[in-house]
Each structure stands twice: as C-alpha cells, then as structure tokens.
Amino acid sequence: MSADGSPGYLSTGAEWTFDLIQRYDAAIRDIAHNEFKLDTYPNQIEIIASEQMLDAYASVGLPIGYPHWSYGKEFIRNEDLYRKGARGLAYEIVINSNPCISYLMEENTMAMQALVIAHACYGHNSFFKNNYLFRQWTNADSIIDYMVFARKYVLECEERHGMQAVEETLDSCHALMSHGIDRYRQPPQLSAEEEQNRVREREEYNWKRFDDIWRTVPQKRKGTHKASEAPFPPEPQENLLYFVEKHAPKLEPWQRELVRITRKMAQYFYPQGQTKVMNEGWATFWHYTLLNRLFDRGLVDTGFMLECLQSHTNVITQRGYDQRGYGGVNPYALGFAMMSDIRRMCENPTPEDHEWFPDIAGGDWLKVLDFAMRNYKDESFIAQFLSPRLMREFHLFAVADxxxxDHLTIDSIHNEQGYRRLRRLFAGQYNRDWLVPDIQVTRYDRRGDRSLTVQHRRHRNRPLAAEAEEVLKHLSRLWGFTVRLETCDDGGKPVGVRDFRPV
Amino acid sequence: MSIVIDRRLNDRNKSAVNRSRFIRRYKEQIKRAVSDLVARRGITDMEQGGEVGIPTRDIKEPSFRHGPGGDHEYVHPGNHSYNQGDRLPRPKGQGGGGGGSGEGGGESTQDDFIFTLSREEFMNLFFDDLELPHLVRNFVTEIKDFKLQRAGYTPSGVPANLSVPRSLRNAMARKIALASPLHREIAELEEAEAKEDDLVARAAIETEIAKLRDRISRIPFLDDIDLRFRHRIKVPQPISRAVMFCLMDVSASMTEDKKDLAKRFFTLLYLFLSRKYEKVEIVFIRHTDNAEEVDEQRFFHDAQSGGTVVQSALKLMSEIIEARYPQDGYNIYGAQVSDGDAFGADPEKSRALLADQLLPLCRYYAYIEVPDDADHTSPLSYAYARIDSPKFAMKSVTSRNEVYPVLRELFKKEAVL
Structure with missing residues (x-):
C-alpha cells in the first residue's frame, strides 16, 4: 500500500465506495494474515440496506430459512423498535459458512465499514474456522446448501399436507429445539444432495418393501415377546428431537424429516450459545488490534480512529448491577477484557500473574491467544483465564439465592479469599446445564401403551418453569401417545410424575 | 481476495411472508385489538394503520427453562459496598427466583406485544367480519378514478396534441444551430472579398458565398425532430363533494353492541364515499323523541333516554339539506340505524317523508335495523318495506357479516360506473 516511508491515507471522510471497501479489506487482510497469522475462510462481503438487515435479523442469522410465523414475530418486533428509533440496528451480521458471509449496511460510514470488516471478516471468521466446538459441530461448507434444501422441503410439505399441519409440527419441534442437541458425538457430514437422495431412497425403500401379504400371516408367538422385553432405550437419551425422529410411533415420514431439519438447525447454533463471550471477545479484540495497526501504519487518519474508538467503547460498556439498563454481564466487555488481559499478562506480567498463570505470564501472546481460541468454550475459558485483576476491575461478586x-447472601467477592470460588461460580454460569434443564428420555414402552417417559433431574433443586407444560403438550403431539414427565431430585430420587396425553 | 457483492437491489421483503403468517396465526387476538381501536377512532380516521397490542403470553414460544426456586448463585459486576457474608433482603416481586436473571429485565413479561399494522392490514382485518367480496374490498381500498393532467411535452403524440409554439421554438433553435457556422463562414469570406483586389479571385469567393447561402436556404423550416406534443398523464381523482347523513336512534334500547354495528356500517359507507368523492362531509343526527345534530363523540357515546319519533330525524335531515347542502353541489347519501321501534302514526309519516321528500334528493339511502328479536317485524320496517326505489335499501341485521349486503346494491351499481 504505502510506498517507502511516505504514508498516504486510504481515504478521508465518511463516504465509502466499493473500491474503497476492497482497499481497506486488502489492507486489513494484509495485517491479519501476515502480521498476526489469523487463519480465515475466504470472505464474501455483502452490502445491504437497512430493511434487508431487518430481514436478516428475523431469519435468526441465516441468509435463508423456511417460512414460519415465529420469524415474523421476531421481524415485527425488531421492525417496530427500529421504526420508533428505540433501537439501532447491529452494524453487521456474520454467518458461519464457507465462504464466510458478512453483511455490511449501506448507511455505515467508511470507518464503520472498516471496523465491521475487521470485526466480522477477520475476527469472527477466524473463530468460526478454528474453534473446536465449531469444527466439531457445524459444517460451514454445507450449511447454506442445507438451508436451501430445508426451505424447499418445507414449502413442498406445505403444498402437499397443508400449511396448518406443517406449522403445527414445526411449532412442536421449535419448542424442543433446546433439547435437540447431541453433545457427545460428531454428527455425520451432510450435504444437500445426499440429504435429498437419502429422503428419496428411504421413501422408495418403504414403498418397495410394502407387501400386504405380511398382514395376513398369522401371529402366534405372543409369549416370546414378553421374555425379550428389555427396557428401551437401554441408556437415557438427552436428544429428545433425535429420539422423536427415530422412534415416534405415529409420525409421517415428512414429519420426521421436519423434526430432522429443526434438529440440524439446533445443532448448528449449539456452538454459538456456548462461545458467546469468547467469540465476541475475540472479534472485538481483533478489530481493536487490527484498526490500531492500520493507524500505526499511517493508513488511516485520526478522525477515522476516533469514530472507531467511540463505537468500540459503546460496545464494551459494562454497567454495574445497580445501574440503569443493566442486563447481566456484557459478553463483548468481558470477552474483550479477557483477551486483552491475556496479551497484557504475556507482555507485562505482574508478580500476581506469575503466581496465577505461570505457564503464560511472559509468553508469546499471539500463541497463547490462538491456543485459547482454538480449544476453549466460555465456561472453560473463564475457569482457566479469568485473572484476579479482571475480577477486581469488574468488581465481581456472587450472590447466593x-x-x-429468606435472605440473599453475598457468597464471595473480589478479594483474596474469594477469587477462586468466584471464578468457579462465574464459569459455572456459562455452563449449559445452568441455563437448560436436564431432561432425558428414560423409557419407551414399545410393547405396552407406547408411552414415552422423560425424566427431569433437578439441578440443585431448581424446578421447571411453568411453560414446560406447553412443551410437554408439544412433545406428546409429536409422539402421538402419552408422555410422562418424571421429576427427580439431585440424587435421582423420584419426586413426582405427570402424564400428558395427546389431544 | 474477498468478494464484495452489492445486495441492495435484492428483494427487500423477504420477511413479508413470515409477517403475514404471524398476523394470520394471531388473527383472533389482533382482531380483538382492532375492535378496540375501531371503538376509539372516529369514522373519518378509520382508514389508517395503527398500533395494536396482543398479550405477550399468547404468543410466547415455550421451551424447557428453569423456573423460580431452588438454589443458585449468580455473579454480578459492579460491587462497591458488599462484603462476603453480607445478607440482604430478597428483592420483591420475583418470587423465590430472586437475584438470578433478575434486576435487569423482569418487568416485560406482563406487557403486551405491541406492533404497528399497516393500512392494508388494518383495513383487511376491519372488513373481515363484514364479509366483503374481494371486488368490493379492492374498490374500497383502492383509488380508481383518474383525471388527465398535463405533464410537460413529449416528442411523439397525436396531431391534435401538437404544440405549435414548442415545435417552432425547437425548429428555430435547430435552424440557428445549423446555420450559424455557415453564416460565420460567409462573414469571413465577405471580409476576404473586401480585401481582395483581384477580380477573378473575388468572383471565386462570390460563388463560394452563393453556395453557402444556398445551403442555408436548404435547412428545413420544420423537421420531425422539432415536433413536440402536449403530454397528459392520468392522476387519481375523486370526483367531487358528497355529504353523508348518519341517522341513529339513541333511545335506551340501543345497546353498545348495536352502536358498534352501526359504527361499522357508517364507516363502510364513509370509506366507500371517500374513495369516490374528493370531500365527504358527515352529519350526525341522533334522535329520541326529538332529533338534534351532534358531533361524533356524542353521537356514539352519549347515553340518552326517551321515546322514539323517527320522523323528527328525517325532518331535521331535510332541513339541513335545504340550509347547507344544495343538491347541485353535493351528492347526498343517507344512512339510518334504528331498532325499529316506532309508535302510532310515526312510521307511516316517516315513510312518506322519506319516499316523497328525501329520496328524490339523495343518491342512495340505506336503512339498517338492529332488532332485539330477529323474527319480529318492527313497525318501522313494515312501513319502509313499501318504499319501492332503486335508491333505497334496507336490512335487518343482527351480526356484523350482515352489514354489507345492505350496501351491496350501491356497490354493484357504483362499481360498474
């Protein structure tokens, strides 16, 4: 870019053009790839208008989706807030796909576009490509194709079976999405064609195998059934949607496919919920670092930097628990602080850092950060890397309820006695079990009344919210027979049972 | 190399289908909200979108979550005074769930989900109960009349629209443009001729000049490209003025339900008229045993008591027409709602008054009866039934979907026009 020693700005002023975006992107890429060795998918930058951003919001961060009223609800909510000016739009949306698609809004100034490019196209992008959860659980190459398939399939179903029926099935699936996730097994790779072929083959096979004569064969070996009856499933199953898809007695083939589609989507979003702090922290850290490098190299002027820093500061604001507008810990603030803190510990370690983090204090920050990004999720990241210094800076304290x-107790605060316990409690808060109740399928009475038993094991005595009743109605609708909810305490001792019959 | 794509020209309304699905799914709730809105609004402002709210709990998507209760610790930022072991009272209004997801945003659960309906969505929901045929729906919601309006000039058109001054102005400009280099050349040659002494050379220059003059004379006076025609475009145009008389019996037997029915009826007629006419005035006349002209608020919401003399309202209407609305300046429409109770000679006199005096002045007169008992023929409808005029329609109505047929004749006739 800049020739020998006489730096020229890439641009001045707020206007952006396609050519400028290309040049900024090239400059940022140069720094990201060559100086900091970020490993990214290729980028596809798309410029959109604000209405399109609203559309993108509503489709839960995928560029294509099947039609469903709940997306309409989301859209209406955002549209109304936006029209009233109660909420600005996000500057960017980035999609975990290969190539990595990022949306830039046309209203943004050049400085904001550059910030978004650094944040999304290099920050989030490298995180998507390298974090172990994303590598394990999502398939960036095929997600767009899969959604195209899903949309087509849902539309076809609507044509064949009616909008009402499809909507009912999807409603039920959506209610169970939080429990449609495999946590311990790598799902097979999927591609749209394979998927379509598989559906067709499965239907053809059923069709070919159908022979009415089997109905007429007399059945007499009734006695042997009872002997061979072992409890099913042999192990409790935590993926309710998967169990429904494979075993629900009454589902039509197309309904099974819908269950499968929602399950795949739930699985696709699973890593995002687990790495919110890290992902945002990583992207924020990198836009901050990359833009500062641009400035150091003399490619941008002070006005540019001031605009970026103002926006950056807004993003990483953390309000105290008693301040207006407090909504929990801001993942951007926490993530950015932790990433920057790791760099600081490597570059300027204090005695405290040497004591707490002997392995990384004074190390190579780029390597340490890269390692952390690849191998952790929020829970383990906080448990491993949150330093006493940050706990003091955030003034963290734990309240026991x-x-x-009848009173709340202050469990621990940011002091010498409290650091370790505080950090453990804080990390635990990002554990999925803290947020999502533990509900598993324990029994399917295949030979009897075909009822399904799901067990809720209370985590530290926390009950289910009342809306669980609605969810169980949805489950029994999919199942077609009685669904039984068993509640157990922490030790697995049953506390109560409730039956839900399909309507 | 990153790829940059401009998607701004792509379809912007991807979410429209999801939005309409949401509205379809919660039609019942939204309709209820629309009904509230209808009750609050005046007839003349009916025709806008509006904000409606539906209870959040109705549209909640359930999922398995932890409820309040049990044991947990929650870490917050921003401590400035607490120390380990401090005890504080549990914040109120959060059940046992307490400090948890707490302080920030627990309050929104009770609120309504509020959003804005567009004009079309609102009108569709408003008309939904009325069971309007689609043709009529379109007629009422769309603007259909056009007026031709001048809009500059075009290079093509029919001879009748030829604009002579424009065409000639263009011709003149063209002639000047084409001739001026030639004139310049002539001037130069003439100058050269004046300096020239040699006769032969002068003659040569003169032939040159003559040639140029000839070329100038061959520039056409009027060419095809000069022609300009007056351009006219169609502009949506309501025709003219109308006045709509709303007559309603407000004696004690008219309940809120009946008034709501009346309001929808009046609104429908108003919308129809406002599509057709540039300016529609509304006159509200309510009557018990005597009639008075009131504003809309009092018309619909003031409770009254007393007997019923229908004739008084018709008389007042005829007086108002005479005083304020000359027949040649206004299209006059009448709409009357009553429960049909009338006593003694009143129905017969009313009929006579309506048929002989008012109908000749009106373009259309519709009467809706909202009886307590659908099978019973009221004295007023008994009398009105004998009016035989294409301008008159009457109907006994007990539910909303029966309102439209009263106006059906009117729509049919006017839609064809």
Whole structure:
C-alpha cells in the first residue's frame, strides 16, 4: 500500500465506495494474515440496506430459512423498535459458512465499514474456522446448501399436507429445539444432495418393501415377546428431537424429516450459545488490534480512529448491577477484557500473574491467544483465564439465592479469599446445564401403551418453569401417545410424575 | 481476495411472508385489538394503520427453562459496598427466583406485544367480519378514478396534441444551430472579398458565398425532430363533494353492541364515499323523541333516554339539506340505524317523508335495523318495506357479516360506473 516511508491515507471522510471497501479489506487482510497469522475462510462481503438487515435479523442469522410465523414475530418486533428509533440496528451480521458471509449496511460510514470488516471478516471468521466446538459441530461448507434444501422441503410439505399441519409440527419441534442437541458425538457430514437422495431412497425403500401379504400371516408367538422385553432405550437419551425422529410411533415420514431439519438447525447454533463471550471477545479484540495497526501504519487518519474508538467503547460498556439498563454481564466487555488481559499478562506480567498463570505470564501472546481460541468454550475459558485483576476491575461478586433462606447472601467477592470460588461460580454460569434443564428420555414402552417417559433431574433443586407444560403438550403431539414427565431430585430420587396425553 | 457483492437491489421483503403468517396465526387476538381501536377512532380516521397490542403470553414460544426456586448463585459486576457474608433482603416481586436473571429485565413479561399494522392490514382485518367480496374490498381500498393532467411535452403524440409554439421554438433553435457556422463562414469570406483586389479571385469567393447561402436556404423550416406534443398523464381523482347523513336512534334500547354495528356500517359507507368523492362531509343526527345534530363523540357515546319519533330525524335531515347542502353541489347519501321501534302514526309519516321528500334528493339511502328479536317485524320496517326505489335499501341485521349486503346494491351499481 504505502510506498517507502511516505504514508498516504486510504481515504478521508465518511463516504465509502466499493473500491474503497476492497482497499481497506486488502489492507486489513494484509495485517491479519501476515502480521498476526489469523487463519480465515475466504470472505464474501455483502452490502445491504437497512430493511434487508431487518430481514436478516428475523431469519435468526441465516441468509435463508423456511417460512414460519415465529420469524415474523421476531421481524415485527425488531421492525417496530427500529421504526420508533428505540433501537439501532447491529452494524453487521456474520454467518458461519464457507465462504464466510458478512453483511455490511449501506448507511455505515467508511470507518464503520472498516471496523465491521475487521470485526466480522477477520475476527469472527477466524473463530468460526478454528474453534473446536465449531469444527466439531457445524459444517460451514454445507450449511447454506442445507438451508436451501430445508426451505424447499418445507414449502413442498406445505403444498402437499397443508400449511396448518406443517406449522403445527414445526411449532412442536421449535419448542424442543433446546433439547435437540447431541453433545457427545460428531454428527455425520451432510450435504444437500445426499440429504435429498437419502429422503428419496428411504421413501422408495418403504414403498418397495410394502407387501400386504405380511398382514395376513398369522401371529402366534405372543409369549416370546414378553421374555425379550428389555427396557428401551437401554441408556437415557438427552436428544429428545433425535429420539422423536427415530422412534415416534405415529409420525409421517415428512414429519420426521421436519423434526430432522429443526434438529440440524439446533445443532448448528449449539456452538454459538456456548462461545458467546469468547467469540465476541475475540472479534472485538481483533478489530481493536487490527484498526490500531492500520493507524500505526499511517493508513488511516485520526478522525477515522476516533469514530472507531467511540463505537468500540459503546460496545464494551459494562454497567454495574445497580445501574440503569443493566442486563447481566456484557459478553463483548468481558470477552474483550479477557483477551486483552491475556496479551497484557504475556507482555507485562505482574508478580500476581506469575503466581496465577505461570505457564503464560511472559509468553508469546499471539500463541497463547490462538491456543485459547482454538480449544476453549466460555465456561472453560473463564475457569482457566479469568485473572484476579479482571475480577477486581469488574468488581465481581456472587450472590447466593437459596430457597430455604429468606435472605440473599453475598457468597464471595473480589478479594483474596474469594477469587477462586468466584471464578468457579462465574464459569459455572456459562455452563449449559445452568441455563437448560436436564431432561432425558428414560423409557419407551414399545410393547405396552407406547408411552414415552422423560425424566427431569433437578439441578440443585431448581424446578421447571411453568411453560414446560406447553412443551410437554408439544412433545406428546409429536409422539402421538402419552408422555410422562418424571421429576427427580439431585440424587435421582423420584419426586413426582405427570402424564400428558395427546389431544 | 474477498468478494464484495452489492445486495441492495435484492428483494427487500423477504420477511413479508413470515409477517403475514404471524398476523394470520394471531388473527383472533389482533382482531380483538382492532375492535378496540375501531371503538376509539372516529369514522373519518378509520382508514389508517395503527398500533395494536396482543398479550405477550399468547404468543410466547415455550421451551424447557428453569423456573423460580431452588438454589443458585449468580455473579454480578459492579460491587462497591458488599462484603462476603453480607445478607440482604430478597428483592420483591420475583418470587423465590430472586437475584438470578433478575434486576435487569423482569418487568416485560406482563406487557403486551405491541406492533404497528399497516393500512392494508388494518383495513383487511376491519372488513373481515363484514364479509366483503374481494371486488368490493379492492374498490374500497383502492383509488380508481383518474383525471388527465398535463405533464410537460413529449416528442411523439397525436396531431391534435401538437404544440405549435414548442415545435417552432425547437425548429428555430435547430435552424440557428445549423446555420450559424455557415453564416460565420460567409462573414469571413465577405471580409476576404473586401480585401481582395483581384477580380477573378473575388468572383471565386462570390460563388463560394452563393453556395453557402444556398445551403442555408436548404435547412428545413420544420423537421420531425422539432415536433413536440402536449403530454397528459392520468392522476387519481375523486370526483367531487358528497355529504353523508348518519341517522341513529339513541333511545335506551340501543345497546353498545348495536352502536358498534352501526359504527361499522357508517364507516363502510364513509370509506366507500371517500374513495369516490374528493370531500365527504358527515352529519350526525341522533334522535329520541326529538332529533338534534351532534358531533361524533356524542353521537356514539352519549347515553340518552326517551321515546322514539323517527320522523323528527328525517325532518331535521331535510332541513339541513335545504340550509347547507344544495343538491347541485353535493351528492347526498343517507344512512339510518334504528331498532325499529316506532309508535302510532310515526312510521307511516316517516315513510312518506322519506319516499316523497328525501329520496328524490339523495343518491342512495340505506336503512339498517338492529332488532332485539330477529323474527319480529318492527313497525318501522313494515312501513319502509313499501318504499319501492332503486335508491333505497334496507336490512335487518343482527351480526356484523350482515352489514354489507345492505350496501351491496350501491356497490354493484357504483362499481360498474
């Protein structure tokens, strides 16, 4: 870019053009790839208008989706807030796909576009490509194709079976999406064609195998059934949607396919929920670092930097628990602080850092950060890397809320006695079990009344929210027979049972 | 190398289908909200979108979550005074769930989900109960009349629209443009001729000049490209003025339900008229045993008591027409709602008044009866039934879907026009 020693700005002023975007992208890429060795998917940058951003919001961060009223609800909510000016739009949306698609809004200034390019196209992008959860659970190459298939399939179903029927099935699936996730097994790779072929083959096979004569064969070996009856499933199953897809007695083939589609989507989004702090922290850290390098190299002027820094500061604001607008810990703020703190520990370690982080204090920050990004999720990242210094800076404190106590107790604060416990509690908060109740399929009475038993094991005595009743109605609708909810305490001792019959 | 794509020209309304699905799914709730809105609005402002709210719990998507209760710790930022072991009272209004997801945003659960319906969505929901045929729906919601309006000039058109001054102005400009280099050349040659002494050379220059003059004379006076025609475009145009008389019996037997029915009826007629006419005035006349002209608020919402003399309202209408609305300046429409109770000679006199005096002045007069008992023929409808005029329609109505047929004749006739 800049020739020998006499740096020229890439641009001045707020206007952006396609040519400028290309040049900024090239400059940022140069720094990201060559100086900091970020490993990314190729980028596809798409410029969109604000209405299109609203559309993108509503489709839960995928560029294509099947039609469903709940997306309409989301759209209406955002549209109304936006029209009233109650909420600005996000500057960017980035999709975990290969090539990595990022949306830039046309209203943004050049500085904002550059910030978004650094944030999304190099920050998020490298995270998607390298973090172990994303590598394991999502398939960036085929997601867009799969959604194209899903949309087509849902539309076809609507044509054949009616909008109402499809909507009902999807409603039920959506209710169970939080429990449609495999946590311990790598799902097979999927591609749209394979998927379509598989559906067709399966239907053809059923069709070919159909022979009415089997109905007429007399059945007499009734006695042997009972002997061979082992409890099913042999192990509890935590993926309710998968179990429904494979075993629900009454589902039509197309309904099974819909269950499968929602399950795949739930699985695709699973890593995003687990790495919110890291992902945003990583992207924020990199836009901050990359843009500062642009400035150091003399490619941008002070006005550009001031605009970026103002926006950056807004993003990483953390309000205290008693301040207006407090909505929990801001993942951008926490993530950015932790990433920057790791760099600081490597570059300027204090004695405290040497004591707490002997392995990384004074190390090569680029390597340490890269390692952390690849191999952790929020829970483990915080448990491993949150330093006492940051706990002090954030003034973290833990409040214990126990049912038997009519008061809240301050469990631990940011002091010498509290650091370790505080960090453990804080990390635990990002554990999925803290957020999602533990519900598993324990029994399917195949030979009897075909009822399905699901067990809720209470985590530290926390009950299910009342809306669980609605979810179970949905489950029984998919199942077609009685669904039984068993509640157990922490030790696995049954506390209560409720039956839900399909309507 | 990154690829940059301009998607701004792509379809912007991807979410429209999801939006309409949402509205279809919650039609019942939204309709209820629309009904509230209808009750609050005046007839003349009916025709806009509006904000409606539906209870959040109705549209919640359920999922398995932790409920309040049990034991947990929650880490917050921003401590400035607490120390380990401090005890504080549980914040109120959060059940046992307490400090958890707490302080920030627990309040939104009770609120309504509020959003804005577009004009079309609102009108569709508003008309939904009325069971309007689609043709009529379009007629009411769309603007159909056009007026031709001048809009500059075009290079093509029919001879009748030829604009002579424009065409000649263009011709003149063209002639000047084409001739001026030639004139310049002539001037130069003439100058050269004046300096020239040699006769032969002068003659040569003169032939040259003559040639140029000849070329100038061959520039056409009027060419095809000079022609300009007056351009006219169609502009949506309501025809003219109308006045709509709303007559309603407000004696005690008219309940809120009946008034709501009446309001929809009046609104429908108003919308129809406002499509057709540039300016529609509304006159509200309510009557018990005597009639008075009131504003809309009092018309629909003031409780009254007393007997019923229909004739009084018709008389007042005829007086108002005479005083304020000359027949040649206004299209006059009448709409009357009553429960049909009338006593003694009143129905017969009313019929006579309506048939002989008012109908000749009106373009259309519609009467809706909202009886308590659908099978019973009221004295007023008994009398009105004998009016035989294409301008008159009457109907006994007990539910909303029966309102439209009263106006059907009117729509049919006017839609064809």
């Amino acid at each position: 126990h049912e038997s106590d």
